[in-house]
Amino acid sequence: MNKLQVVVQEQQQALQSTGDFLALTRANEWSLAGRFSFQVQHQASNSQTNVTVLDTGLITFEPVELQTSNKDIVLSSAVHGNETAPIEICAELIKKLILGELACTERVLFIIGNPASINISERFIEENMNRLFSGGHSADQGQGAGLINKERHRALLLENTVRDFFEQGQSLLSGTERERCHYDLHTAIRASKNDKFAVYPFRHGKAWKKSQLQFMYACGVSTILLSHSPTTTFSYFSSNEFNADAFTVELGKVMPFGENDMTKFEQVKETLTRLISGQDLLLKDYDENDFSIYEIYQTINRQGENFALNFSDNVENFTDFPKGTVLAVDDGNEIKTDKDGEAIIFPNANVAIGQRALLTVIPTSIE
Numbered sequence: 001m002n003k004l005q006v007v008v009q010e011q012q013q014a015l016q017s018t019g020d021f022l023a024l025t026r027a028n029e030w031s032l033a034g035r036f037s038f039q040v041q042h043q044a045s046n047s048q049t050n051v052t053v054l055d056t057g058l059i060t061f062e063p064v065e066l067q068t069s070n071k072d073i074v075l076s077s078a079v080h081g082n083e084t085a086p087i088e089i090c091a092e093l094i095k096k097l098i099l100g101e102l103a104c105t106e107r108v109l110f111i112i113g114n115p116a117s118i119n120i121s122e123r124f125i126e127e128n129m130n131r132l133f134s135g136g137h138s139a140d141q142g143q144g145a146g147l148i149n150k151e152r153h154r155a156l157l158l159e160n161t162v163r164d165f166f167e168q169g170q171s172l173l174s175g176t177e178r179e180r181c182h183y184d185l186h187t188a189i190r191a192s193k194n195d196k197f198a199v200y201p202f203r204h205g206k207a208w209k210k211s212q213l214q215f216m217y218a219c220g221v222s223t224i225l226l227s228h229s230p231t232t233t234f235s236y237f238s239s240n241e242f243n244a245d246a247f248t249v250e251l252g253k254v255m256p257f258g259e260n261d262m263t264k265f266e267q268v269k270e271t272l273t274r275l276i277s278g279q280d281l282l283l284k285d286y287d288e289n290d291f292s293i294y295e296i297y298q299t300i301n302r303q304g305e306n307f308a309l310n311f312s313d314n315v316e317n318f319t320d321f322p323k324g325t326v327l328a329v330d331d332g333n334e335i336k337t338d339k340d341g342e343a344i345i346f347p348n349a350n351v352a353i354g355q356r357a358l359l360t361v362i363p364t365s366i367e
């Protein structure tokens with residue numbers, strides 16, 4: 001064996017004995033010495049799962065009895081490295097799968113998006129990765145064209161990994177109807193009046209799926225933002241290019257590792273566990289009264305050097321303002337609400353010029 005093969009073998013042994021994929025990922029910020037595979041046996045049912053570590057932060061679980069599966073599931077976390085709760089949730093699911101404590105009956109790809117930014121507890125290193133999908137990695141976004149930094153390379157790798165995963169699912173089991181989903185898990189910078197919420201990416205006129213909202217509800221997410229335009233987010237990429245049921249899911253406010261109240265995530269952990277292991281999802285019948293549904297009304301991109309929000313840092317997401325309120329001033333131009341009840345989401349004055357500094361939303365319905 002050469003040195004690289006020895007490293008790969010040691011990494012595999014450590015992973016199989018600890019199940020700690022997050023540690024392996026954090027120790028290898030941008031790549032691994034090589035990919036590797038092994039099988040695990042579920043302790044209770046003896047069912048077998050093929051595990052493949054594709055690269056750093058990228059791992060698939062596929063039941064050996066593939067014909068029993070009909071879903072290709074992508075669960076991503078750490079597209080923003082300081083959003084720790086989703087990382088902890090996914091790391092725990094991965095550990096249980098590797099140690100044979102959780103049965104895997106569907107194909108699952110876990111993505112830990114930006115390991116280097118986890119290690120410095122920052123949203124990103126050089127560039128916000130959730131603005132780099134659907135080709136954003138190769139576009140001139142005011143910061144120079146082409147693949148100019150590691151996050152752009154990583155976004156391209158994530159795109160290719162998701163594409164391969166979905167396409168392999170289709171070719172492995174051709175003739176069967178497979179469901180594709182991608183839940184991109186985040187936490188928000190600010191506190192929110194509605195603690196958990198999800199962005200439903202633009203569907204180009206296709207119906208919003210009540211069954212997916214029921215799934216969100218089972219995860220403890222009952223506030224949904226409907227997007228009406230293409231974006232360069234990860235969830236829009238999977239929705240648009242692979243017809244996956246995809247969401248950006250915001251699971252509360254961003255916290256450092258160790259400071260998340262994990263009791264707040266019981267519903268999402270339980271529902272994802274059921275999804276992966278083919279158990280009944282225990283979905284409640286759809287009732288519009290269970291949800292707060294909003295549509296994205298204004299997308300405010302920063303245009304100039306001097307951009308300032310006109311409200312304080314502790315104003316929560318979903319705070320609404322009367323018509324005509326100045327929300328921000330961008331190089332002297334006032335940006336105002338256009339309707340009574342327009343509420344703010346994701347305000348962030350510290351974004352690169354050209355990028356989204358704020359969304360506004362208004363209540364709507366999917367009926």
Ligand SMILES: O=C(O)CCC(=O)N[C@@H](CCC(=O)O)C(=O)O
Nearest residue numbers: 130186188189190199233248346
């Ligand atoms: O709280 C914030 O300002 C940002 C939280 C976050 O990362 N949100 C995502 C939403 C993506 C989407 O619109 O689907 C992001 O800004 O990338």
Ligand SMILES: [Zn+2]
Nearest residue numbers: 080083186187
């Ligand atoms: Zn995020």
